[in-house]
Amino acid sequence: MDRHQEDPSMVLEENELRWAYDIKEAIDDSTHLAPVSDLECVQWAIATVDQQNLDEVLDKVHKLQCFREQYSFENVRAGSSPNAIDRCVKEGVELLSGYVRDQQPGHLVTIDHMASQGHYLIVWDRAKFSPSKVRSEADWRIYQGCTYNIFMILNSNVRAIREGIAVILECEGMGYLNYDNQFEERRVTELFNYYPFKTQEFFFLHTPTVAIFLWKAVNRFLTDKFKKSVKLDATVDGLDGKRIDSLFNMPTFEDAQDRLLIRLEEYLRERLEHQVHYKMPPKPPPVAEDDEAAEVAANGPIDDFAAAMASEFDDLEEEEEDEELALPEDLSVPMQETMVQDYEEEKKYELPAQATGAKDFVDGTAGGAPINDFAAAMAAEFEDELADCEEDDELEEEPIPKGPPNDGVAADAGQQDEFAAAMAAEFAAEFGEEFDEDDDDL
Numbered sequence: 001m002d003r004h005q006e007d008p009s010m011v012l013e014e015n016e017l018r019w020a021y022d023i024k025e026a027i028d029d030s031t032h033l034a035p036v037s038d039l040e041c042v043q044w045a046i047a048t049v050d051q052q053n054l055d056e057v058l059d060k061v062h063k064l065q066c067f068r069e070q071y072s073f074e075n076v077r078a079g080s081s082p083n084a085i086d087r088c089v090k091e092g093v094e095l096l097s098g099y100v101r102d103q104q105p106g107h108l109v110t111i112d113h114m115a116s117q118g119h120y121l122i123v124w125d126r127a128k129f130s131p132s133k134v135r136s137e138a139d140w141r142i143y144q145g146c147t148y149n150i151f152m153i154l155n156s157n158v159r160a161i162r163e164g165i166a167v168i169l170e171c172e173g174m175g176y177l178n179y180d181n182q183f184e185e186r187r188v189t190e191l192f193n194y195y196p197f198k199t200q201e202f203f204f205l206h207t208p209t210v211a212i213f214l215w216k217a218v219n220r221f222l223t224d225k226f227k228k229s230v231k232l233d234a235t236v237d238g239l240d241g242k243r244i245d246s247l248f249n250m251p252t253f254e255d256a257q258d259r260l261l262i263r264l265e266e267y268l269r270e271r272l273e274h275q276v277h278y279k280m281p282p283k284p285p286p287v288a289e290d291d292e293a294a295e296v297a298a299n300g301p302i303d304d305f306a307a308a309m310a311s312e313f314d315d316l317e318e319e320e321e322d323e324e325l326a327l328p329e330d331l332s333v334p335m336q337e338t339m340v341q342d343y344e345e346e347k348k349y350e351l352p353a354q355a356t357g358a359k360d361f362v363d364g365t366a367g368g369a370p371i372n373d374f375a376a377a378m379a380a381e382f383e384d385e386l387a388d389c390e391e392d393d394e395l396e397e398e399p400i401p402k403g404p405p406n407d408g409v410a411a412d413a414g415q416q417d418e419f420a421a422a423m424a425a426e427f428a429a430e431f432g433e434e435f436d437e438d439d440d441d442l
Contacts (some may be wrong), residue, residue, distance in 0.1 A: 009118065009157040010274070012042060014284050016162075019052055020045035021283045026054055027061060034065055037077040038280045039158075046161045047196035063194045071141050073148060080276045085269070092152075092268045095145035097261055103133055103142050109170070110248045110260060111153060113267065119163035119200055120154045125245050126211065127173035131180035144191055149268060151195045156271035164198035164229075168236070170244045172206035179210060184218045192222075199226055203234035205244060 012020070024041040027033050048057055068075055074088045100108055106128035112121050134143045155161045204211055212232060219227055236244065249256045 007157075009159040010278065012158060012281065016042065016045050016049055017281060018284055018287075019049050020280060022052075022054065023057055024280075026058055030058065033058065033061055035077060036061065037275045037278070039275045039278045040077075042158060042278075042280065043155055043161050044196045046158070047198055060194045060196070064191075067144075067148075067191055067194065071144060071148075073145060076272055076276050078276060078279075085272045085276060088272050089265065089269050092145075092149040093261070093265050095142055096149055096264050096268075098142045099146035100257055100261060103139065104129055105257070106245070106253070108146075108150075108260070109245050110256075111150065111264060111267070113160075114166070117163065118159040119166055120156075120160055121166045121168070122150070122154065123168045123170070123244060123248070125170045125243075126178055126214075127171065127175075129178050131178070131183040134183060140186075143187075147187075147191060148195070149264075151191075151197060152271045153264060153267040155197055156267055157274060161198065164200035166200045167202040168205060168234075168244060169203065169211075170205050171208060171211040172243050174208055174211050176210055179214050179217075181217055184214070188218060188222065199229040202226075202230045203236070204230070204232045205234060205236065205239075207233040 020038075020041045023044050024036075024038070027036055027041070044057055044061065067073075074084070074091055076084050076088050106125055109123040109125050110121075111123075114121050134140060154165050204215070215230070215232065219230075239247075
């Protein structure tokens with residue numbers, strides 16, 4: 001057995017695994033996407049399992065591959081050699097170090113794996129960030145390379161991907177020099193919106209006005225799901241009014257940076273090892289399609305009329321399960337005998353061989369649960385009547401006579417066709433105020 005199958009941090013839920021196989025097969029069948037590792041397929045699956053929009057996933061996979069190509073970042077997948085892993089680790093550490101030590105010292109405070117909760121915590125100090133230091137393409141390669149490798153670290157195993165990232169953003173001392181609108185737009189739209197990850201919580205600490213302005217400026221680029229994880233002006237127990245970096249920069253700021261880079265190299269290697277060696281468990285069997293949602297997914301959506309008929313047929317089917325027909329007590333004996341006779345004839349009724357349209361209702365392919373032949377014949381007749389009504393929509397009727405306005409009638413041709421408007425006007429003229437009084441009962 002693959003050692004990853006026994007690792008509790010690499011256990012998949014069945015719906016995640018099934019969706020991961022759908023993604024993997026679609027990527028393998030595509031003509032413009034490079035192959036991806038099983039771990040990457042699992043990461044995409046967990047991040048999108050609630051929506052399961054395959055076209056959107058494939059589009060983001062493509063954009064992420066274009067991002068790596070744009071900045072010439074290496075990547076590893078199943079079958080990559082140990083040397084390839086070493087090269088990726090070396091490149092990642094160089095980018096992380098270039099950011100932490102040189103470009104934005106103090107901005108990244110810490111990244112820690114919270115083993116008991118199964119997720120990663122990342123702490124930023126926004127007051128230490130200077131967008132003016134990210135101008136040239138070389139600067140952007142360091143910034144986005146650091147961001148990309150941090151994303152991989154924060155999603156290094158299946159449980160961490162599922163639990164989501166916990167983010168703390170220290171904002172005390174932040175000013176307008178720490179914010180640039182053009183920088184934020186490129187940062188978010190170039191990678192942030194395409195990389196598959198989940199956010200558990202996002203806390204702003206000691207939030208000044210400029211931080212709130214920053215949030216309002218960038219949240220239009222972010223997903224609704226991410227926005228729900230954000231809490232402005234949050235608090236952390238034990239700080240007692242101090243900045244959060246004071247808990248980590250000990251004994252010195254330089255010592256804290258050294259410890260951070262050592263941890264990041266370990267986390268990154270773990271991620272890349274999983275990316276090369278992890279294999280998904282066998283594909284689970286298909287789900288039994290015995291519910292209404294699965295039937296609609298298989299046969300396509302139906303219109304309101306067909307849905308109403310299907311609901312009535314379901315009621316008929318439930319009635320047929322009763323051994324005896326329930327009859328009102330106030331009916332005369334001859335009338336009761338007639339109804340029982342009609343009921344028995346309906347149950348014995350068989351569709352002619354040429355009634356193919358009605359037979360679709362019997363086996364359920366027309367939508368709804370399977371029904372008996374008599375009810376199917378009625379359903380087919382209803383559909384024919386519906387088709388006749390749709391033909392009426394194409395008729396050109398006489399212009400609608402002008403008259404006093406009626407709140408219950410929309411005679412504007414832009415809201416309904418001329419035939420329907422004419423019928424509505426005639427109905428209103430005949431019944432007058434009774435139309436409004438009985439509206440709630442219609």
